Amino acid sequence: MRVSRTAIFYCALVLVLVPAPFFLNAYWLDVLDSIGIYAILGLSLNIILGHAGLFNLGHAAFYAVGAYTAAILNTQFDIPMLWLLPVCGLTAGLFALIVVRPIIKLRGDYLCIVTVGVGEIVRIALVNNVFGLTGGSNGILGIQRLHLFGLVIRRPMHFFFFIWAFVALTVFLFTRLERSRFGRALNYLREDEVAAEGSGINTAHYKLAAFVIGAAWAGMAGNIYAAKMTVIAPESFSFWESVVIFALVILGGAGSIPGVLLGSFVIIGLPELFRGFASARMLVFGLAMIVMMIFRNQGILPAHPRPYFLDVLPENALQPESTSGSPAAEPVAKEPS
DSSP states (O other): OOOEEEEEEHHHHHHHHTTTTHSHHHOOOOEEEEEEEEHHHHHHHIIIIIIIOOOSSOHHHHHHHHHHHHHHHHHHHOOOOTTTHHHHHHHHHHHHHHGGGGGGTOHHHHHHHHHHHHHHHHHHHHHHTTTGSSGGGGOOOOOEEEEEEEEOSHHHHHHHHHHHHHHHHHHHHHHHTTSSSHHHHHHHHHHHHHHHHHTTTTHHHHHHHHHHHHHHHHEEEEEEEEEHHSSSSSSGGHHHHHHHHHHHHHHHTOOHHHHHHHHHHIIEEEEEETTGGTTHHHHHHHHHHHHHHOOOOOOOOOOOOOOEEEEEGGGGGSSSSTSSSSSSSEEEEOOOO
């Protein structure tokens, strides 16, 4: 039986991550925690950018909405952070529904420019201390840690297991979504929106749904980030954050879940490896990205269409009519196991 490239990648990732907490110090575990959070953000943007083909350079806005929702409700009403995880997702999804609905008809660069504006509006609103809740430039302090079955998730090792378990759940759910009818409709949008609309697909509905799902997942990532840091400020959700998330999706391979995970390691992890060469690491990293975009612009692990093989029936079954006069059986297309 042929083993797919995706299965090999996941096995290699598990073999690397499972023993990591027992061999790495707290600093490198914290780096892996950051990679995990950005992997969640990248996977959430991949729904919008990779599958639906919608340029979104304001994804940090949804990330911020989730983080600030968790911080405000936790510090003001003492609601546990774990209970707020789905609340943050719903809040960020509702915010995306309200903000994106008027602009969903825009395409290409026009949509991209508007999403940049949305991200900046959210950041400026946070700095200006909206309704006296966001703390202005100082942000919000004293956010509680996550509590899971009586255990306070405080140490980098605890966050490592929690974050990467959430990444695994995200990969599972988004893989199922990718293979569903909804996922195929998003791919039609990415390839040719006009043809998709001509085929009966409600393009506005599916584009809006992609934004809401991606925003909801980014909001939950914001909850995890707030619980990890215990303090948040508007600088953590700047335009640069949106650029980083966008870059890791494009570099890894838009539309490819393994590609996004690999892109998270490359964008977030590699700069830490070369921290000793602080004066030159960004130059080398930028040069590597330029070379990558020139010679492999589809990404490191690009998405490939799923192959379908045709079960070849006996030769007489492929004739227009069988000997009995009844219509011949049609060959059946089957997805490989």
